[in-house]
Amino acid sequence: MRIDQPTIERIRQSADIADVIGDYVSLKKKGANLWACCPFHGEKSPSFSVSPAKGIYKCFGCGKAGDSIRFIMDIEGLGYGEALRHLAKKYGIEIQETVLTDEQLQAQNERESLLIVLNYAKNYYQNNLFKHEEGQSIGYPYFKERGFSDKTINTFELGYSLEGWDAFTKEALKNGYSLDILAKAGLTILKENEQTANPNAQKAFDRFRNRVTFPIHNVSGKVIAFGARILKADKSQAKYLNSPETEVYHKSNVLYGIFQAKNAIRTKDVCYLVEGYTDVISLHQAGIENVVASSGTSLTVEQIRLIGRFTQNITVLYDGDTAGIKASLRGMDMILEEGLNVKLF
Ligand SMILES: [Zn+2]
Numbered sequence: 001m002r003i004d005q006p007t008i009e010r011i012r013q014s015a016d017i018a019d020v021i022g023d024y025v026s027l028k029k030k031g032a033n034l035w036a037c038c039p040f041h042g043e044k045s046p047s048f049s050v051s052p053a054k055g056i057y058k059c060f061g062c063g064k065a066g067d068s069i070r071f072i073m074d075i076e077g078l079g080y081g082e083a084l085r086h087l088a089k090k091y092g093i094e095i096q097e098t099v100l101t102d103e104q105l106q107a108q109n110e111r112e113s114l115l116i117v118l119n120y121a122k123n124y125y126q127n128n129l130f131k132h133e134e135g136q137s138i139g140y141p142y143f144k145e146r147g148f149s150d151k152t153i154n155t156f157e158l159g160y161s162l163e164g165w166d167a168f169t170k171e172a173l174k175n176g177y178s179l180d181i182l183a184k185a186g187l188t189i190l191k192e193n194e195q196t197a198n199p200n201a202q203k204a205f206d207r208f209r210n211r212v213t214f215p216i217h218n219v220s221g222k223v224i225a226f227g228a229r230i231l232k233a234d235k236s237q238a239k240y241l242n243s244p245e246t247e248v249y250h251k252s253n254v255l256y257g258i259f260q261a262k263n264a265i266r267t268k269d270v271c272y273l274v275e276g277y278t279d280v281i282s283l284h285q286a287g288i289e290n291v292v293a294s295s296g297t298s299l300t301v302e303q304i305r306l307i308g309r310f311t312q313n314i315t316v317l318y319d320g321d322t323a324g325i326k327a328s329l330r331g332m333d334m335i336l337e338e339g340l341n342v343k344l345f
Helices: 005-014 017-022 068-076 080-090 102-131 133-145 150-155 167-174 179-184 258-268 277-285 301-308 322-337
Strands: 028-030 033-036 048-051 056-059 159-161 188-192 202-206 211-217 223-230 240-242 271-274 291-293 313-316 341-344
Touching: 005 068, 005 080, 017 033, 017 048, 017 056, 017 068, 068 080, 102 133, 102 159, 102 167, 102 179, 102 211, 102 223, 133 159, 133 211, 150 277, 167 179, 167 188, 167 202, 179 188, 179 202, 211 258, 258 277, 258 291, 271 277, 277 291, 301 322, 313 322, 322 341
Parallel strands: 271 291, 271 313, 313 341
Antiparallel strands: 028 033, 033 048, 048 056, 159 211, 188 202, 211 223, 223 240
């Protein structure tokens, strides 16, 4: 669906540039403009300016510039239509849409379809955890043993994937999702079926089976991938399994917990960096909400820049074992190279 022109105009008029950008960086008034350290590149003194009168921003360091919509596209990694929707939601504007041709729809919608099916999967796994007998007897006790409250389980949208080979895929197909989208979202694995004479026949099975699920959110709270921990003592399988790279999930750009942590990081002006999903969740529940993990990869420059949008201060809390110390030292070097301040605990 395409957003009609009058709606776009209403969004433009409502999305005050200082208000929009103020959600991401703290702006300080100097003269006619507002200034901040640029959220797009690492820096220690502010060269990012916002002109409320003109409705635009410009960074004199890296050259990024534009209006409120451009800012949301760049900082949230969204397309034009998605950025408009994001702002419409923020300002409570109802979207009026016009119908697109099939071709336009297809091109625009693949990314959005992935986000929709990933959200569906998140709800499905959550429902398993709370409503399904297997989730209640296997998944839920695992979280309870870790000391997670129901509130915490809900905040992080934790769930459970059933033991069967294709319980999720079958249910998703029944609900109208295509195998193609399920596979592109990394939720379903397709294998050629050697049992039949038809060389094109494929067998579909669930990527996540008999595991507790940890949805991975982007900065704006959309589910873009999953991490999943096995509950059976089965040495032949990886303890943690992650979604593969997809159109919406690029491991190296993502930090686990950033959506739940971003406001606390900005207000506390420091970000704690830990190793695992459960470390993030335990600290959050203990009231330390400004915490993220670089799960699935060792720390990357993109992840450091993502933190740099919210604070210039990182405290690394890694395991005291040799591998943990080595990883933290590498991480510290990179953080310093990006111009941020780092402490190690
Ligand atoms: Zn910049």
